[in-house]
Amino acid sequence: MKWRLEIIHTTKYTYDDDVFSSYNEVRMTPKNTSNQLLLSSSIAVSPRASLYNYSDYFGTSVTYFDLHRRHNNLDITSLSHVELEDPRGRGVRLTPAAMIGDDFRDAFSEYLATTTYTEIPKEIAEATYDSVASLDLIEDRIAVVMDFVKANLAYRSGITKVSSSAKEALGVGFGVCQDFAHVAIALLRSIGVPARYVSGYLYPNTDPQIGESSTGESHAWVEAFVGEWIGMDPSNGVDRINKLYVTVAKGRDYNDVTPFRGIYFGGQSSPPIVTVTMTRRA
């Protein structure tokens, strides 16, 4: 069954002193995917700026703007409507043996290579590889990875930073969704499964009524290629994502999907106030 969600994602920056100019990129527009249809979207910026849109290397919709008037706050609002259903998939599954061939590894090299965010200690990578080697089904192998993440990482904010790598998160044993995704990606790649980072929103209400608003959250999860791409959410221990998940961007790691990035000249910024309001509309 399909439903329609409205997402209002606001980000508010306040500066302790005037900012003279800033250059910004926003990745906050949901994608079109096989289970997600983008019905409408808009991005509004205050102070007003002219917005420039393009689609980046990974096919993410990017909104760019620069500001040249003095300002001491910046508000970004992304409003979108999407129609979602649970991903159905075709059920195609490769055998682990089919995934070690040179052609396969080359075609997916982008999602098998280690990035700065997805580095993990060699011993962990090797131990994971050894522990799945006897399993014939790719999904069993992935289950081992998900169990490892569960056993070695606990959800707690404020310990890792936005710049923390998978190695650092594993080192302290705590992290947020970004860290869970990076650790899972690193382990999947270490067992030869192509994996990518997904950013988006998670609707917290499993049985929403039409017109009912909930406070959602920006979220990150993972896709693995097993013959087709399948989504899973390591921070919530969810094996298969469903229509609660709204996809915005996909990439090799957080760096490819950063929702807001840019540089500015002027006063210090306090941490942004981010709110995500999600409402079922149909």
Next chain:
Amino acid sequence: MTSPFDLYKENAGAFDEFIVNSNAQDENWLGLAKSIENLGLSELKRRAIEVEQTQSARGITFTVGGQERTFPLDPLPRIIAYDEWNKVELGLTQRIAALEAFLDDIYGSQEIVRDKVIPKRVIANATQFSRPAAFPLMEYQMRITVAGLDLIRDEKGELVVLEDNLRTPSGVSYVIENRRAMARILPELFENYEIEPVTDYPSRLLASLISQAPSQVSDPLVVVLTPGIYNSAYFEHAFLARQMGVPLVEPRDLFAKGNEIFVRTTKSSRRVDVIYRRIDDEYIDPVFFRPDSYLGVPGLVNAVRAGGVTIANAVGNGVADDKLTYAYVDEIIDYYLHQKPILKNIETYRLEDSDVLSFVVENADRLVIKPVDASGGKGIVIGSQATDQELEEVKAAIVANPRGFIAQRIVNFSTIPTVVGNNIEPRHADLRPFIVSSPDGRYVVPGGLSRVALEAGSMVVNSSQGGGSKDTWIIKGRSRQRIATSSQLQKNSQSQIAIDLAKESAQ
């Protein structure tokens, strides 16, 4: 009178450009030797020192480790025959045309990967593959406006490609300044030889840059963007701006607004149409690359993407300089142009194949191992000259990261007579030709920068590592006033004149 060339003797195994050509009775090389004999080596050196002093007084320098140095010019020119050069020129334009198509493709639909001519990983895992640059250019824009390739002459005497430099190659200012200096050191030879001119370069570059301005602009503003006076090639940036008659700007002089770029002036600001930039990709736009870069112009990449400004060279060319990409250039030429490569590569080992990797590890002492993404000779290990410890370290490094390196056979590249102390001795030299591309065609500077390793036997020619340079002469047709060196030579020349006349009348 004895000639300073009497004692000249080539190094064993290397192709010496003077010995081979004078043995073949090449009148240009023999004429050069004769002139030096007439002049005397001490007079040649006296003139060279005089010119070098004026050069450093005029600020023709580069900076190494914060110290300004002149780039020593050897007063003996290198001569390349016109016919050979014609072939090299064709080879260079062919190679650049193919690499331009390659860059367009990999920053677009990546058909070469889809067709399995190049493995995906060669591109996707290249450190210089720039995802922010993955957008199509406008039809009036080039990715490789300026290329500076490094060639060497191998043991058989053939000029082969050592590496491609498609980012911000430098050295062309020395080509032009060396020519001016040589006209003062050996004016006699300039009267006798018809040397192909190199001074067209700035106007050719300017014409290319203007032709790449956003199309609605009638009187485009071109600027040269330099990181500033501490950059090792600052002299060249200032030189080219002056020669082209365009402003030399630093990043802080430029700003982006609404996908256009402006230069601050004392009164207000002016829109910039074309930026000839000499700042590396990594520093050019802190929105995308290093956010800590003060050298960049934030917003520049998106201004280019939106068509508001042209930058030359384009962002992302480094992936074609990757030495693993180099190993595929023959395939690249075949794929895009359906042609056979005119210029050869040096045989290169791709280490991702585990058999090749173990071969290279076993034979590291006989090979040269290079990091794929470094320039200026950094990180290169020449097996035959490395210590045991250096060899062990590089072996461990290539085993840990085979994608990060390539190996090549050690080429004992050619030597050229060079003034060393009170003698003339053979020294190894490479050649960096420069190619300017525009939507209308390509221009190759006749000759290029010959860089000489000043230490005996050394093969390190980089200016940053103590190399010198030579003026490179492409000599066209006949010398106007023939220099008699032997009756045999005269006889040859006369029959050659007869052939030339026959050709002329045939046209």
